[in-house]
Amino acid sequence: MTESSLTEASNKKLAAGLLAIFLGSFGVHKFVLGYNTAGLIMLLVTVLTCGVAGFVMGVIGIIEGIIYLTKSPEEFDSIYLQNSKEWF
Template identity: 65%
Template sequence: MTSNSDISGKKLAAGICGILLGTLGIHKFVLGYNTEGLIMLLVSLLTCGLVAPVMGIIGLIEGIIYLTKSDEEFYRTYIASKKGWF
């Protein structure tokens, strides 16, 4: 298992990136979910930004969810179980 500081740092980075850069899926890349991050990035870019607000809302919601979970719950859900969406 990784240390609590590693989990807290990853949780904080993913949460902030989700809130600020959710449209681009950066928070997914931070967590190692490259497929999900690429989906969000490509949907935002290939629709010429038309669907970007939807991706931004998804990122905002996920960022808030990440930050409100305890470190243990975050680890179980997103690191150990690899839950990619919400």
């Protein structure tokens, strides 16, 4: 892994982790990682249920945010950027 790709993975990891924790119910972190379908699912579930299921999406976001932030940049790049693991 080159220095620039390591820096990019580290930046995306931090952005995705914080967005997942604070805006997870809207799926913003999924859009940042390029998982548009997963992000749209989270957004629609939250909006179409008038926020009722948004609580569940928020909990999922917090869990994913913690998982993202606890991975090393190499692990994050391998799992979420190269292999495109969308959920957890």
